[in-house]
Amino acid sequence: MVADAAVLSPTLEHVTARRVTNVPAPKDLWSLAPLIAGQPSYRSGRWIRGKFQYPGTPIQISAALPKGPAAVLVHGADGSVTTLCLDLDTSKAAQAVVDGDAERLGSLLASCGLRYVEDLSPSGGRHLYVPLCERMDGAEARELVEALARLAPSLDASPHRNPSTGCIRVPGSVHKRGGHQELVTPLSAAYEVLRRRNAPEAIQRLRRALAPELRRNRQEGARRARGHVARPQPQAHGALPAAMPHPSGGWQSPLRAIAETGLYDTARYRSASEARMAVLNHLAACGWTLPQVRGELTGQFPGLAALYQSGSQLERLLEREWVKAIEFTANSARERSTRKSDTSLTEPTGGAKASAASIHQLVNDLENVLYAVLDARFQSLGREGIGLRFLLRGVLAYMRTMETNVLDVGCRAFAMALGQHHGTVARLLRRLSELSDGMVTKIADARHRNADVYLVELPEQHRQTARDLTWRQGKIHAIRPVFRALGPGAALAYEAIERSRHFPTTAEIARDARIARTTAEMALAEMAGYQMIYRDQERRWHVTATTSLAQLAHRLGADADVAAQITLHRLQRAVWHAWLDRHDPGQQLAEADLYDPETDEHWIPPGDAASTALWHVAA
Template identity: 25%
Template sequence: MPTTAPKVPWAIHLTAADHRFRLLAFDFDSGPHGADVAAGDAHRLCTVLDELGVAHLHTASGPAGGQHVWIRLADPGASADNVRTLAHALRQHYPSLDTSPLTNPATGAVRPPGAPHRNGGYSLPHLLGTALSNTLKRMSSGAPNDVVEWLLARHPHAELSKHHDHPRTVRIIEDQAGPHLDRPRRPLSNRTQALLGTTPTPGTDRSALAHSILLGMAKAGHSLLDVETAVASAPGLVRLRDDHDRGRDDTTRQWQRALDVAARFAPASADERAPVDDELDHVETAVMADPTRWARPGGASDERILHALIVLARTARTRTLDVDVRRLAEAAAVAASTVSRRLRVLMGEGWVTRVNEGSGTRASTWELNLASIAATQGEPAPGSGTGISRPLLAHHTHDVWASRTGLGSAAARIHWEALKFGKSKFSARRGKNMISVVSEATGYATATVARTLDKFRDLHLLPVSSAITSIEPMDRIALSLGVAGTAAARASRHLIDRELHRWWTEELEWRSRRGKKRGVRATPPGALALPITAPARARYGRFPTGDDGRADYRTARDVVGTSLGNVPSLNSAAA
């Protein structure tokens, strides 16, 4: 670091020379999804960190609404592989998260607090005065490296597909035109051509735009010479052109980066899709073909569970998933017992098949069935539901829709359709009565819809008139209703339940061994010397028993909660 900070935008690396992460910087980008989504994602992650007792700093990255959340790690830091796994897991929960700084240990960097933004303004903490000083003081010692494991445990996720672990057979070759993939050169896709002609608006992540373009060119078999020609004039590559004009030409390095990604696991574009993409589109379209079917008792949970499975399947690139009911419950924001019951209903209707029963600590294997299209009423229009699962699930799983103390799952479905109605200014819906349209779309009685819409207006969850269009943020409504943190509490309960089950399973295995047995000494509570993936008996010792020799689950639950370093919130959530 220089003695005086630069007056131009600057960034710091997250790793040391050994490529182990000493800093975690979660960068929530406002470009793709908007400032509200970025702020909401950052707030949700900060809530989880607060519940875990992890010191962190939340900053506004600049004028466009992007957010940064910083964690300092104690020595020796976290490994690049573990942080990469965490980044991909969190991306499934926070759509605005930019994973690139956390997946590139060699060059990953983020602008720190105080650094200027290229469009004006600075990266500034949300805290001020004493609160800021206290937070920085807490961060000075560094959080345990186990925080990576804690965050993984609190965020159910689909594992990366196996093909992500090994390079594909596509080679990178070099000739007179420069490096390119060993494949025939073909015209650029419509999407890549559109991005090339896109002039970035203020607040757009120009680096991400350039990378998307280079990735599309790489997959089309284009060469470095093609890229250099495009950089000279293409509006979408203005970032690389500006770098060149400043004497810091980064085109070759960025092209090599795009080639590496394309050769291994570049995501399929709209005109280069894997069969699983079409299959999941087929299933999603079937789910959305007749939304009124989900107005039945338990139907709202069925709908959420199916959308959660679709989102996980799209991330894992497969229709077959290993997922236990608790992780699926967290993804769908319903109770684990409800997931268990409703999966049996969905099996009976042909939506899913249980390929393998769960055993011990291993989750059951579930498959989304293509035959589910037969369960819909009529043949839907092609692609009518494509791509809706992720935004719909993000809406339906908000704490404000908590089943018992919140507004409820039926209200979530009504609110979703009411928002669609409000946005359809030029559609055939306009001019119709909102109550009748929402009732028709959801399957609920008009009286139910009318009462629910009135409640929304009282809470400012819907505009009360065309002149008053502001909507109260759902986070604030959840706080006023006393349901903020419901999802986090559910995750805390499930985390302890999984640990208890794992601990008891290992205890039974230990007791069944032949020969002389040696016990283990438990890790002192709060020391956290072992990661959460370590053997449970090594973390907690021997499973506690009562005077009658039976398992003492109450004591065991307290031991697990204390060892995880989250006594207040975990114990209250488990109560």
């Protein structure tokens, strides 16, 4: 089956071609309709109150080509499907994004050994048909298609959402604005693919490839069922919502929607140039670099690339516009700083400031004490102990990043690093001061906009332990965004592999991470499914170097959770600062100086800079 896929699946030339030579007649293409449909019926389409719909009683498919637009029913009478129908629509994303999505989905399907047929709409949309050897339950098919929509912003999953009315135009069908659906795959190859349909084993490979997206959709569905996430409301044709939802639900900031789809609100931005500058300004404010932006033009941000008229224009203007974005961000920061009180870190008093090298050595010693002594102590405290373990890791990570052992850090900044509520962090900070043997000591109370001040030092009773143990390689982290989705058990297990002095077994991971054996086994199995880690023939675990935790966090939706928490914290700070301003007339500050509902939805830059940027955004 996999070998046949290389011959029968559409090639890259087929995917990107705008037209094919020797196009068969529409009536010949219509003969594929019964091989695609879930039942041998179609619906005729017509305009109703300015919207094109497919109402009425289904009509039996015959050899004669319908004279008007016709869409075959995707589901059978029992709700099952025989073909996965992927509808890439230019009303959901720019043409360049649609073409890129078709290529990306085609590559994914081929890598899983799935063969498919592709057609092209006169409007520029594309359809990919994945025939199934065994009929699939409609709910399972919808789950798969909605997971694919996470990877392709232009994918409309609606044909698979309604078992009774879900339908799609097939090759040869008349388009609502004239013309016919054209087949991109050669007709003979299309017949072969639709007759020699895909085996269940290939579908299982696709499920494994879509594991992060499937998990994210299930979690969002559970939250919707509890009433925590509102379902997206239907929009008028051609309208762009103020905060465009993702194709399979949830919330999304307007600028991220522009960067993904290339569509923008013409009432706010008069041209594509203004829309892309808004996106670039925001990325610059979030700490991105030009190489990181370039790298995501074919990843997270195909819509940003589509806002340029051509590839040559992109190459000519991107660097120039990025310089403007950096200058705009710097000027905005200077303007705001003139109206804000000093919130810089508190400097040590009564002596010289510690050097950067001494701070890094101190953190290394403190890590040894953490792993050898405090982790075991906190383990006995249950759930609170887990919070204390990660809070102390966050303290050490902040020390290394800011190169100081005197921390003037608010609860909300630590809450960002831990994925916790700031009230929980406030309680944990007090407990950490009590239980850390003097490692973390509060030396000043919060006042006005300044947070509590803590001194972090190596306790006298643990100095010998710190010196006897060898420093560990790598960086220490609190909760990285991906582990907001996977949980603290996975974070500790991954750390045990990442920072181990050798490649550990499952038993060694459970011992070093100080978690239960069953918890370790479940976490390791899940991370292995996401290709974060792998086990060799000696049953020892390794980190998969080619898997990006930042990209996986994006696929699991953890980056959206980070952005939502940043937004909440900025709103809360705005309320607090407004209260301070009312009691200090000399420090007047507009709310827009602290929070803008569009531009303050942060994206954390990918790569090693992610943790550093998170601290700066949260502070």
